[in-house]
Amino acid sequence: MESLSDRLKSLGFKTASTVQPPQKSGLKSLEEIISADVVTNSLGSFLVRNELFPYGYQHGNVVFSDSFLSEKIHQAAKLQRSGVPLNSLLFLDTETSGLSGGSGSFAFLIGIGSFSDHGFNLQQLVIRDPAEEGSMLLHFINTVLSDSVFVTFNGKSFDIPLLQNRLVVNRLPGNVRNNSHIDVLHLSRKLWRGHLPSCSLKELEVEILRTERSEEEVPGWMIPEIYFDYLRTGDTEKLSNVVYHNAQDVVSLAALFIHISNLLEKNSDLDEFKVNDLLSVGKIFLDLKSVDIAEKVFLKCLEHSLSDEEKITANNQLARIFKNNHEPQHAVQYLIDAANAGSYEACIELAMYYEHQLKDIFSAISWTEKARSIIENITPGYRMQKVCAELEKRRNRLKRKESEKNV
């Protein structure tokens, strides 16, 4: 009798991997390799690995402590609640069977970090087989309290929806989407987009935290395959690297959180800040409507020697603050500085100011032309074409006004 496999083959079905690597024998168990404990509950068992990072532990240039304030970061992340105690924060990162989305991707490792009396406590939940998922998730939802606040890196769109999917698939109660949530990726983007090539955790570790990973590290895209490989062969070696990777992710996440909190809280100590951080923090304070602090921060910026780009940002932001405060006369000087550093937006602002406020058509025309000359040196794009067209219109209107005046 023909086997199904032969039949499918002759029908033209192609399978991705038909050769099964042999199950390796005599290997150490996963719990031994990663020094984890087997935990059993009503739905089965799984592994838990604990690691404590005592206060004083230094991750790159960040020192772990329980004495930092985090009210501002909560505001920046638009938390609905205030006065969230540090020990309500759950730093969360998952390793999953895939990034393709859909209900079929599951987490095989959930890393949870929290501040306790003794330090930063990392708990990693690992399943040795997809069949253990229910029992791990049961443990997970018992860890999450209704007032727990998640801190994640891109967890709003990835980890939390995925865990919620899997709770549904495993018929477990609870909705982790209802918990408060600080997504550090979003904050990092507010702070460093424009200064850094990307806001990936890896980039932030190097540029902001100044920390490096050991040779145990594995790149994220390999992780699903490593887990599948472990399922097929029982080979735990690579999987222990994934456990390392996850631990680093959670610890870096906490370190970033502390770093950003410090940036936001220590605005009285502006001398300690680098230019980049000042610019970013200033924007966040504008977001938070703390205009006074923002103004202080941007003014502090101007004390440094700045690149043209930095000059433009700082001066334009200050001009905006004054403009919104109905003090256009104070905005002018900052706009002129920004314009001289090459900001066509500042030129346009000035042209409008001269035309409408001071009725000085001649100056308005000259700022319009300066804007044009700046744009001509910028790589053309759709947006630039639009701006050019608007400038052209503005110039024509001004010229007409000028000639009317002359008549």
Add this chain to the structure above:
Amino acid sequence: MAGDSSNLQGVLDSLRNNPGFRENVVYWQSIPPKKPITAQFPTNIHPDLIQRLNDLGISSLYSHQEKSISLLKLGRNIVLSTGTASGKSLCYQIPLIDAMMANHETTALLLFPTKALTNDQLVNINQIIPESAKTWIKPAVYDGDTSQKDRRMIREFSKVILTNPDMLNVGILPNHTLWDKFFKNLKFVVIDEIHTYRGVFGSHVANVIRRLQRVSHFYGVHPQFIMTSATIQNPKELGENLTGLPVEIINQDGSPKGQSNFLIYNPPLTNAELGVREGLLMTSEKIMTLLLFKRVQTLVFCRTRRFVEILLREIRSLVNVPANIVRGYRSGYLKAERREIEQGLKSGEVLAAVATNALELGVDIGGVDAVLLPGYPGTISSLIQRAGRAGRKINPSLAVFIASMNPLDQYLAMNPEYLLSRNPEKALINPDNPLILLEHLQCAAAELPITKNERFGNLDPHLLNEYLEYLAEAGILHKKMDRFYWVSDDYPSQHVSLRSTASESILLQSDLEGQPQVIGEVDYNSGLWMVHPGAIYIHSGETYRVETLDLRNNIAKLVPSNDDYITEPVSSVDIEILNETQTSDFKYYELKQGEIYVRSTVKGYKRIKWQTREVMDYSDLQLPETTLRSVGYWIVLKDECVQRMRESGFWLSDKNDYGADWPKIRKIVRQRDGYCCQVCGVKEGLVEHHVHHKVPFKQFESTEKANALGNLVTLCQNCHRIVESQIRVRSAIAGLKYILENLSPLLVMCDINDLGGIVDPAAKFAENQPVILFYDAVPAGIGLSEELFKQFNPLLNKARDLVINCSCHDGCPSCVGPTLENAVGGKQETAFLIDILLNG
């Protein structure tokens, strides 16, 4: 405004009395008007809904609507197969809305085959929702065009989701956890126009439904299914095969009908010898002009977009009417324009529309007075559906089917009672096709882990387990205890194309305004014979010629073509029988069915004149071999059959006139061959040997060419008889294959390309007996061959009717096929063979 019914009555009267018209009308069916059969609203319907229906002018129901509602209340699944415009939508809208009025959480999923239909139905269903329920029912379309922003709101708040099977496959089921609230309350699944779900597409959709059921069960619900179908032979069976559930059929149509006239018009022969008839275009023009002259609102259903444009142009120049009241309607027209035409048809401002099937599926235009159908649309079901567009309310209506020269058209023209018998094709699906099943089992596993012996529609649990073990062995699923888990960083439904079985396909590319654009794709296996270099390929009614076929990147480059020829690939096909599953033994033949393995190579192609089917030339091709494992059925002619054909000398009476020089030429050839038979070597005795035309005399335009010495050979009388009879046997089986191939779509809903066929006068797999074999052109088959095996006798009867009644002299494209190379016309031989097979 279009004319009222008296105009059509006038036209009908004048047509009846017009002998020139009447002599080509081979069939005129006139059905008297029918009164509605009405019923009261069932008592337990929510009063607000009844009030809303009353406001819309609906104060009672047609009997089939009432029956649907009652059966659904009993918890049954139903399939509705009533006529066009019989108010099918209300049959599901009322129970749906009623259930939602009773329980505000209740949800329903509505599946439509096309996006256009989905949007129409949204408007439609919104209309009947009572004001009081508008705040929570909120029907919404959820398909590829729905913005990300709206999707979340729809999932959260809409109780009625209108979508299509593709979106269910790739968007909804794989993300069922986001729809948990919707699924927990799912009470009804509506599948509209199920006759469109047949063959490969239908087999996929059946598996999507299996997945839907599985996910529903997970959330603790067992939704009821409400299906609608056009007229097909087996709506109940199709509904049951699609859902795996018992289904009640409702086909007693209670809606009123005006007097309807259905005509089959067979254009007059212009060349009886060749079977050439007056063309569809000219005939359509004539009839349409007549109708428009009397201002009868008319709809023409054309088979191609090009036909639409040509007919439109011709009509506009013939009939002096403003262009905005005679309109074209086809895909490619802008949405807004189409809506405007639909509105115009409804209001009567548009007098005539020349359309493709874009107008066929449920697009709401009400009815028109007259429908013209130039050429058979491919299925009887579709013919009935299109003809059903004729008839506004209870006014009289006219539908005219104009037969083309194709065998199917001619068969119907000659056997109109076939349409009358209301016994159209069967729609077949094979949800258990291994390749299709395997794809959907992966999707199902990604949706929820699968447990051994679990229910997957009506799939045999043993078979399910076998597949699961296979997928686990292949490393695609992970097995632990009795559960199978999806372990892959992949989104499997994304790779499932509901319209094909092959993962590999060839992209069809054509330049549109200077930019290469993908206009479609074909499966790799069919690709080689459909889009080989030089092939004429018809896509969406447009004709293209294939410039290049790049098999490294699987791209065929097409250029638009106006050529008046078609191409026919010439393949060498090698058949291996893997196992015979059924055999029926008859006196003169055996009929067999089983699994086969087909190796084929496209060796070259012929170019054939479109009109006359005359072969212009042949070109060689160098293409790789393709293989297909599928299900086939075949006829093996026994020795007795061949013997009878040999013995029968009826054809020898049919002498040709070989020309005045023939005696002289005969002598030269015999002399050249040394007066010896070139087969057995016997020397000429008292009786002169025969001189044989290698390529039959009738194949040549001129006597000179036929009598060229190279085409002539000396044979003894005996050998000549054998050689001739072999040719005639060959002609007979080739002719029979051609007819069977062309008539098969009468019994099973399929395209002629869905079936492969070969004839072999001496098939190796059948001990060198003559064989005709057909197979499903899809790996593992979709059930066509099995069904045709069962229905072989009716099929053979139809073949006989067609051959006997065809008016041609010795074979034509409308019966046994174009004159065959190296063979005679074959009409009499085919008829004789069919007679032996049928009557022994």
